[in-house]
Amino acid sequence: MSEELHPFETFLRREMIPHIWCDGCGNGIILNCYVRVLKDLDIDLNKVVTVSGIGCIGRLSGYTNTDSYHTTHGRAIAFATGVKLAKPELNVVVISGDGDLFAIGGNHFIHAARRNADIKVICANNFNYGMTGGQYGPTTPLDAWTTTTPYGNFEHPFNLVHLAVASGAVYVARWTTLHVRRLTESIKKALQKEGFSFIEVITPCPEIYGRRNKMRTGIDMMNWFRKASEIRHQSDPAEAEITPDRIVIGEFVDIEKPSFGRLLREMTAKVQEKIMGGK
């Protein structure tokens, strides 16, 4: 009898698996949704580059069977910008964490969104620095317990979708790992769209974050997502702050705007045309 292959066999780098993620972690769901999109869209895998930064989800680029690169902490978007500008025919996807993209890499995020770099950014938001053992970060909710907020967090967190919209992203959505089907559709949309797309995925981190915050298991965290989630498409991102009682999810923005790469190529073509005409 021939061995039956997993439907995503060709999309994953088998020799890199088992992965490093804990029980109950949502990163596998994000990986699953991502490769499902690659499969559904029938994209030439030779034309996809998956880029990640440092952190638990940072290992994802190693698990996907595309060209992939694992950058230094915070620099995934800047690296991806270089890749896409140098070779515009590639589909460049950044998948990284909230600390990587919004603390150490925050400047690159706002500027890539502002210039509308034609890259897709998926952020696994687990509310803390998981890989280093659970310190608070730029998305940690107020009053949450982490190893560096031993008396509760009193720093105001970022509202990532609001930041993305304000910075100029053409597509902005937020889902949780409970919303697998909608998340998959969203990634699919982002990949087919020109310009800077951003998807925030709220993901459970029971081992490192949840157990310090009365959610011991992945199921506990998913239950919180289920109870708190409210789908509000096209709602005001400014009012989408995550609270213990309410996680506003859905598509916040879906607009058309020429990408940085397109404008750059148009300028280049004009310059070259002028030179040719001048001769």
Added chain:
Amino acid sequence: MAEKGRAVLVGKHFMQGDIACAEGAIAAGCRFFAGYPITPATEIAERMARRLPEVGGVYVQMEDELASIAAVIGASYAGVKSMTATSGPGFSLMVENIGLAFMTEAPCVIVNVMRGGPSTGQPTKPGQQDVMQAKWGSHGDYEMIALAPSSVQEIFDLTIEAFNLSETYRTPVVVLADETVGHMRERVTIPEVDGIRVVNRKKPRVSPGEYAPFRPDEDLVPPMACFGEGYRFYATGLTHDESGHPSTSSAEAQQKLVQRLCDKIRKNADKIVKTERTMLEDAEVAVVAYGITSRSALSAVRKAREAGIKAGLLRLVTLWPFPDQQVSQVAKKVDAIVVLEMNYGQIVREVERAAKETPVIFLSKLGEETHKPAEILQTIRRACR
């Protein structure tokens, strides 16, 4: 302008050093520049912004130097020859990712037009204070290649050479210029296209299924597939094996990788290192200098000869890997060595190490302009005693 749009501006020009650097890069095949404005390197970015679209390349002004070097590495991995240009403060921001370029063997060129430091220092004044930083700035063991131009012609030539070395050894290369070389104007002769040697990285000779991105040839350099070419490989700043897979706890993997990355430069040092000897054959005192300082040194050595002092000059064109053999050869023949630097003592330590028993006198210059021939001559006289 008739020459507009050509990649190689063949002919004689009166050009600024920073501009010549940009032209050298384009002549070498550079088609991607990511940078951030900084004195005294800004003119390189400005020239690239104007010239790259003419030749079908990409100029992008990033949000900072961290992003600039990251984008350069990304473009290099996408198969395009790439560079950035900066000065001390920007170089400080880049050093982490210079380590990444070294670790993932991304060919690229980083130009540092040195000014006075530390910190913001003296932006419009020349310095040679980043020499040790170029060698040791990033964490971990690595071997940097760094070249020090002393004229406008040479910054053109050495920028091409920097690209060739980076492509040959799959490694980042630093052009360590200084404010004076960057900002002065001199005559530059740009040769015919076929008179310029251009090296391109080795490509894989195996099928994607057999390809291991970090499996080296005998010269210790792995052939490089680029994104989108169907090889579908993974590269990481983590310690990795030949197939690119992270190996974060194996001592063997760490040893094998770090040794190879360093050895591919160390073992080829003979091919990389360049120095220029002037009047050294019968010299009793040797001056060792590099960059703009070597111009004053040459003048001082000539004056010394006129005064009957047997002085000579060893100009270091390559700073890293350090020209150990060339310095020791000179040291064996002279009574004393004079080292000139626009810093408070950096390369002089390497010279002392290579010179062994031969006395070394150091003449430091901080701020202001470069050393004056008269003060160098005075030091040469002191060395004769």
